[in-house]
Amino acid sequence: MYRIGEFSQITELPIKTIRYYDEIGILKPNFVDPFTKYRMYDLKNLEDCKKIILLKRFGFTLEEIKTMLNGSISEQILEDKQLELQEEIREKQQIVYEIEIMKDELTKQKEKEPQKVYHMERKLV
Numbered sequence: 001m002y003r004i005g006e007f008s009q010i011t012e013l014p015i016k017t018i019r020y021y022d023e024i025g026i027l028k029p030n031f032v033d034p035f036t037k038y039r040m041y042d043l044k045n046l047e048d049c050k051k052i053i054l055l056k057r058f059g060f061t062l063e064e065i066k067t068m069l070n071g072s073i074s075e076q077i078l079e080d081k082q083l084e085l086q087e088e089i090r091e092k093q094q095i096v097y098e099i100e101i102m103k104d105e106l107t108k109q110k111e112k113e114p115q116k117v118y119h120m121e122r123k124l125v
Contacts, residue, residue, distance in 0.1 A: 001030065007041040011049045026066045027052060059085065 008015045021027035022039065027048055029039035048069060055065045055073075058081055068077065 001040045001042055002045075004029075004039045004041070007039075007045070007049075010046065011053070013049065013053070021052070021062075024062060024066065026062060026069065 002010065004015055004018055007013075008018055011018070018027065018039075022029060027045065030042040030045055031040040032038070033040070051069065051073070052065055055068065056062075058078075060068070060081065
């Protein structure tokens with residue numbers, strides 16, 4: 001059994017986050033001392049915490065994670081998230097491509113501008 005401070009060090013989650021997860025019912029301690037109110041965590045809590053951290057990294061909301069932990073994490077849910085992330089990647093790649101086009105256009109404009117100024121100066125002389 002681990003006190004919240006030890007659990008925080010092991011999981012690398014701030015104590016405040018662990019308490020919040022307890023409040024919203026996503027990561028309940030294994031035992032709470034009735035006198036000191038110390039939260040105690042065990043190996044199952046570590047397993048759940050690992051899942052929470054991964055699911056958050058995958059982009060799931062805490063509400064979605066809570067539902068998954070109370071039920072089960074299905075392969076279909078993970079596959080749907082994977083497809084969603086792949087689509088986001090495609091969209092970001094398109095944006096990067098469009099930025100490159102805009103940069104090229106700006107570079108071409110800069111290259112033309114000095115010539116325009118030079119030609120204008122020659123006409124004035």
